[in-house]
Amino acid sequence: MNFNQKELVKSTVPILKTNGTDLTKYFYRRMFKDHPELKNIFNMSNQASGKQQHALAGAVLAYAEHIENPEVLINVLKSIGNKHVSLNISPEQYDIVGFHLISSIKEVLGDTATDDLIEAWTQAYNELAQIMISIEEGLYQSNLKKSGGWKGWRAFIIADIVEESSEVKSFYLKPKDQDLIGDYLPGQYLSVKLFVPELGHEQVRQYSLSSAFNPEYYRISVKKEQNNSNSPDGIVSNLLHGKDKGDEIWVSAPSGVFHTSFATDHPLVLISGGIGITPLLSMLETNKNSLQENPTVWVHSCRNEKVHAFKEHINVLNKDSQWLTTHVFYETLSEKENTSVKEGRIDLSELKDEVLIDNAKYYICGPEVFIKVQYNSLINLGVAQEDILYEEFGPQLLHFN
Ligand SMILES: Cc1cc2nc3c(=O)[nH]c(=O)nc-3n(C[C@H](O)[C@H](O)[C@H](O)COP(=O)(O)OP(=O)(O)OC[C@H]3O[C@@H](n4cnc5c(N)ncnc54)[C@H](O)[C@@H]3O)c2cc1C
Numbered sequence: 001m002n003f004n005q006k007e008l009v010k011s012t013v014p015i016l017k018t019n020g021t022d023l024t025k026y027f028y029r030r031m032f033k034d035h036p037e038l039k040n041i042f043n044m045s046n047q048a049s050g051k052q053q054h055a056l057a058g059a060v061l062a063y064a065e066h067i068e069n070p071e072v073l074i075n076v077l078k079s080i081g082n083k084h085v086s087l088n089i090s091p092e093q094y095d096i097v098g099f100h101l102i103s104s105i106k107e108v109l110g111d112t113a114t115d116d117l118i119e120a121w122t123q124a125y126n127e128l129a130q131i132m133i134s135i136e137e138g139l140y141q142s143n144l145k146k147s148g149g150w151k152g153w154r155a156f157i158i159a160d161i162v163e164e165s166s167e168v169k170s171f172y173l174k175p176k177d178q179d180l181i182g183d184y185l186p187g188q189y190l191s192v193k194l195f196v197p198e199l200g201h202e203q204v205r206q207y208s209l210s211s212a213f214n215p216e217y218y219r220i221s222v223k224k225e226q227n228n229s230n231s232p233d234g235i236v237s238n239l240l241h242g243k244d245k246g247d248e249i250w251v252s253a254p255s256g257v258f259h260t261s262f263a264t265d266h267p268l269v270l271i272s273g274g275i276g277i278t279p280l281l282s283m284l285e286t287n288k289n290s291l292q293e294n295p296t297v298w299v300h301s302c303r304n305e306k307v308h309a310f311k312e313h314i315n316v317l318n319k320d321s322q323w324l325t326t327h328v329f330y331e332t333l334s335e336k337e338n339t340s341v342k343e344g345r346i347d348l349s350e351l352k353d354e355v356l357i358d359n360a361k362y363y364i365c366g367p368e369v370f371i372k373v374q375y376n377s378l379i380n381l382g383v384a385q386e387d388i389l390y391e392e393f394g395p396q397l398l399h400f401n
């Protein structure tokens with residue numbers, strides 16, 4: 001891209017800031033009309049809620065803002081690349097997305113979209129697509145090289161189902177081909193693909209691996225998302241809760257950038273809200289298995305005891321382990337419940353002495369607002385930004401670092 005083209009792309013930043021999501025909404029409508037088969041891989045609930053349009057608009061805006069120096073976006077691009085790989089996105093699909101994105105810019109901007117501007121955006125998109133394709137190719141290759149690794153969708157059988165709370169079930173998944181399965185880093189997720197009869201097409205969702213790696217199976221733990229006055233039942237989680245042992249589902253290889261390593265050499269502070277417990281449990285179990293047993297503090301909150309998944313499991317670990325301290329909060333606590341649980345929401349400033357540990361890394365997982373609150377509390381307590389890692393269970397909308 002030449003200097004003028006970069007300036008032209010940067011000149012669209014104010015428009016993207018105010019109208020980026022309108023543009024991406026238009027783009028998705030246009031693309032799905034021409035390529036209805038893509039509804040099989042996009043999360044149609046994220047489309048309905050507008051979250052995915054927002055995530056794409058954020059990425060396009062960030063790229064336009066950093067067009068001089070896109071390397072600063074490398075961590076964000078790696079995270080998107082991991083999601084794409086877990087959805088088996090191919091280089092050819094970048095041409096489809098590029099065509100509809102550029103056509104949408106032309107149509108939405110109307111007369112202000114000069115030929116030069118469109119040419120500049122075409123160049124910018126192609127450069128971004130090349131960066132993403134090469135990140136994704138690297139990830140596909142490393143999955144393929146791994147013992148038990150694979151690319152794309154592989155059939156798995158539900159070997160066991162265990163109730164972890166009134167709304168969470170664990171699924172133990174074994175490959176139908178009975179071959180090896182690849183290992184993963186604690187905190188990573190896999191994608192599950194199911195046919196949804198009411199939509200007439202497939203849908204994919206991500207689920208964190210909720211245990212330390214075990215060569216026999218992958219374990220995921222799924223919360224049944226029930227309807228309320230503003231929102232319908234969650235599609236895939238309800239379908240999964242209706243599955244039986246022996247049923248088959250499609251699974252992609254483990255992926256994701258929110259993880260610890262097999263043997264961490266720093267203390268861990270794990271902070272989870274509700275079903276955000278799953279990736280952190282994998283980190284905790286791996287830490288236990290690694291024999292290093294780094295000091296670990298776990299702060300967890302959920303609505304009440306009934307929905308508290310893995311309660312006994314973590315209590316047992318806690319009793320057996322000098323290196324683990326836990327703090328549990330229920331929004332509502334009934335009188336007969338154990339007094340080691342606190343009532344209310346997590347306030348990290350009150351746990352300052354427990355969570356401020358030299359050289360610790362902080363991992364947060366839970367709903368968007370939960371992450372924001374805990375992140376800001378840690379920053380206010382003086383924790384360095386680079387020591388705080390977090391994962392949203394939906395399209396990435398938060399960008400603190
Ligand atoms: C990296 C990652 C890891 C994850 N790990 C886990 C995990 O370990 N365990 C787990 O249970 N989940 C996990 N999730 C979340 C999971 O992927 C699904 O998002 C979740 O199961 C809900 O999917 P669903 O199909 O049941 O609900 P969806 O149909 O996708 O709906 C999601 C929510 O949106 C609401 N909604 C849908 N349509 C509309 C609409 N038109 N208007 C308003 N609201 C609407 C629904 O009521 C529901 O509350 C993870 C997500 C990510 C990205």
Ligand code: HEM
Pocket residue numbers: 038041042043044046047052055056059060079080083084087089090093094095097125128129132394395396
């Ligand atoms: C340069 C081009 C692209 C950019 C900037 C981009 C950006 C993004 C972003 C920001 C997300 C959300 C990431 C997350 O939730 O972690 C995402 C997810 C996704 N992308 Fe892309 N993407 C691009 C190309 C593509 C292509 C070519 C496809 C294939 C058709 C694709 C399919 C998807 C799907 C299916 C998701 C998940 C959507 C969901 O769960 O709602 N993307 N992309």
